[in-house]
Amino acid sequence: MAGIVLDAIEKSFGETRVLRGVSLSFDQGAFVSLVGPSGCGKTTLLRIIAGLESADRGRVVIAGAEVTGRRAADRDVAMVFQNYALYPHMTVAQNMALPLVMRRLSALERAPFLGRLVTGTAERRAAIRREVEEAAKLLSIDHLMERRPGQLSGGQRQRVALGRAIVRHPKAFLMDEPLSNLDAALRHDMRRELVDLHRRVGVTTVYVTHDQAEAMTMSDRVAVMLGGAVLQFGSPREIYEQPATVDVAKFIGSPRINILPAETDAESRVVVAGFVTGEVAPRAAGRIQAGIRPEHLVPAADGLPLAVRHVEFLGAEVLVYGEHKATGTELIVRLDPAAWEATPSRHVLCVAPMPGRLLAFDAAGTRLG
Numbered sequence: 126m127a128g129i130v131l132d133a134i135e136k137s138f139g140e141t142r143v144l145r146g147v148s149l150s151f152d153q154g155a156f157v158s159l160v161g162p163s164g165c166g167k168t169t170l171l172r173i174i175a176g177l178e179s180a181d182r183g184r185v186v187i188a189g190a191e192v193t194g195r196r197a198a199d200r201d202v203a204m205v206f207q208n209y210a211l212y213p214h215m216t217v218a219q220n221m222a223l224p225l226v227m228r229r230l231s232a233l234e235r236a237p238f239l240g241r242l243v244t245g246t247a248e249r250r251a252a253i254r255r256e257v258e259e260a261a262k263l264l265s266i267d268h269l270m271e272r273r274p275g276q277l278s279g280g281q282r283q284r285v286a287l288g289r290a291i292v293r294h295p296k297a298f299l300m301d302e303p304l305s306n307l308d309a310a311l312r313h314d315m316r317r318e319l320v321d322l323h324r325r326v327g328v329t330t331v332y333v334t335h336d337q338a339e340a341m342t343m344s345d346r347v348a349v350m351l352g353g354a355v356l357q358f359g360s361p362r363e364i365y366e367q368p369a370t371v372d373v374a375k376f377i378g379s380p381r382i383n384i385l386p387a388e389t390d391a392e393s394r395v396v397v398a399g400f401v402t403g404e405v406a407p408r409a410a411g412r413i414q415a416g417i418r419p420e421h422l423v424p425a426a427d428g429l430p431l432a433v434r435h436v437e438f439l440g441a442e443v444l445v446y447g448e449h450k451a452t453g454t455e456l457i458v459r460l461d462p463a464a465w466e467a468t469p470s471r472h473v474l475c476v477a478p479m480p481g482r483l484l485a486f487d488a489a490g491t492r493l494g
């Protein structure tokens with residue numbers, strides 16, 4: 126059974142079409158990222174899954190049940206936001222217990238004797254305490270239970286927000302840039318923690334981010350969005366190695382892929398500014414675009430000459446930025462420091478694509494293959 130199915134979701138705000146018929150199916154228990162540049166519609170899609178926004182057209186199915194018209198509270202999903210949404214006057218334990226207390230409240234909200242029942246029976250209180258303690262242990266925040274959010278670090282607050290989601294045992298976690306308020310080092314650590322947590326709780330997770338590295342390192346599958354449409358949905362490796370379009374290739378990978386104007390000759394070989402690369406396009410297509418990742422360009426005496434503009438030494442690798450004058454493109458080459466040392470000149474670097482690593486796209490940007 127699929128964890129979440131989105132079927133032909135459309136959404137406009139006024140005249141602006143924000144989602145243009147998005148269909149996706151996420152496996153039960155998978156960690157899926159929605160990634161794309163600002164404004165591509167990923168948050169809107171997440172809010173539609175959550176029931177915080179309604180789609181103009183299309184269906185949402187969560188764990189086998191259609192929830193399209195249901196309120197957020199009746200979808201059994203837990204949202205985790207970047208601003209944590211914790212109550213400052215409550216302790217960590219109270220913040221975490223809140224969804225469980227609220228669940229009891231909503232069932233009883235019309236009862237005239239509300240005030241007395243909200244606190245619940247001793248048995249009920251003990252069950253809530255158990256849930257909260259378990260989640261706190263899972264997140265290593267059990268020593269912070271009596272603190273208030275103002276007395277916590279950003280990372281600790283994020284864990285409390287996660288804890289509040291976990292205690293509900295929802296059918297899905299929906300996360301909107303949950304790490305974006307943390308500094309770079311902590312964000313890196315929290316990535317691993319989130320993946321680890323996901324492995325332990327096994328709940329279908331949809332994760333919205335504009336950070337492609339975050340999406341690539343954390344997810345089982347990644348949906349790359351642009352302009353309200355999904356350009357590609359696949360494993361991180363598929364998306365990196367076999368991008369469906371030039372836009373996907375450009376968005377995924379850092380430093381970004383090199384794109385060069387090229388053409389195919391009579392034998393379908395890819396030719397860049399007179400240089401026959403040795404790569405064969407799947408079909409002769411005339412004018413094409415050649416995509417080559419920075420790590421797939423290697424020094425070659427008879428290769429494409431680049432005028433070296435800038436060199437970055439990063440310890441384990443060297444990034445060489447060079448201008449290929451014949452095509453007027455700037456290329457980035459990622460080299461092993463020893464390979465850079467061994468090149469004959471600091472001013473001109475001649476490079477060729479590694480065999481089998483050139484990606485050919487047609488003039489419209491669709492990959493030939």
Ligand code: ATP
Pocket residue numbers: 138141143161162163164165166167168169170335
């Ligand atoms: P970001 O990473 O910047 O949050 P996003 O990919 O998550 O971007 P959305 O927040 O889904 O994008 O927004 C998509 C488009 O819809 C944007 O152009 C935004 O301005 C617009 N939009 C979102 N919510 C509303 C709203 N409530 N009313 C009008 N326009 C909206």
